[in-house]
Amino acid sequence: MRVAGILPEDAPNPRVEQAERLKLMPIPVMGLVSQPSLEDTDTVGLGYGQDARGYSEMTASVTYTVWRNPIDRSDPVNLADLDEQTRRAIEDVPPRPRPAWLVEQVQRMRYPQLWDAVRTTWHRDSSERSSARSMLVDHVNYILMNQYRQELGPSGNPWDQPAPALTDLMVNGQVRVLVNGVEVPGTEVDTDPFVYGIGAELAGGGIVTSVLPRAELKRIQIQFTTRR
Incomplete structure (x- = not known):
């Protein structure tokens, strides 16, 4: 969420408009289960694609605050x-x-913030691009490119670094994931030194993926649930 310019004291909270936009999402938005070390602050981004037939895809991204000592x-x-x-x-x-x-x-x-930690992605038409494997690769690469560019290369300017080259060959498709308390087949990326990624197909359609910093993994319970 970015706010520019000088705002009056009574300026409306953009989260209100954001919540209205999220109603366009054809499937429920997923998040991580409630836990002491994570706080869901209602920081949810919405991206979408359109064509002559209307919305072709939508993605809701949830950000969390990390509490290393929640007590x-x-x-x-x-x-x-x-x-x-x-x-x-x-x-x-x-x-x-x-x-x-x-x-x-x-x-x-x-x-510390876990930016875009959990994504829920819906595609109107199924394809290889809309698979859990493909969505997880996209999510991991997005996080690496936007949050770890400086760590990925020697230049002092992070924008001079090449884009990450994670491919679907690095995805393990033989894991199990808990979604709303039910164990389902999933995919994971457990080879990157900076982040861990995991995802699964949703029973009602769509894909949920999560990309988390390895430095915080020990504090996080990786189970998905429908956000309320």
């Missing part, structure tokens, strides 16, 4: 490792009132 949220271990520019952006309070939702959003930047 004591004031524990410094919960703080993210921020660069100086981000830290200044959080600490510099403007001399004008801001919407409460914006203040909350800025303060949340102090803590």
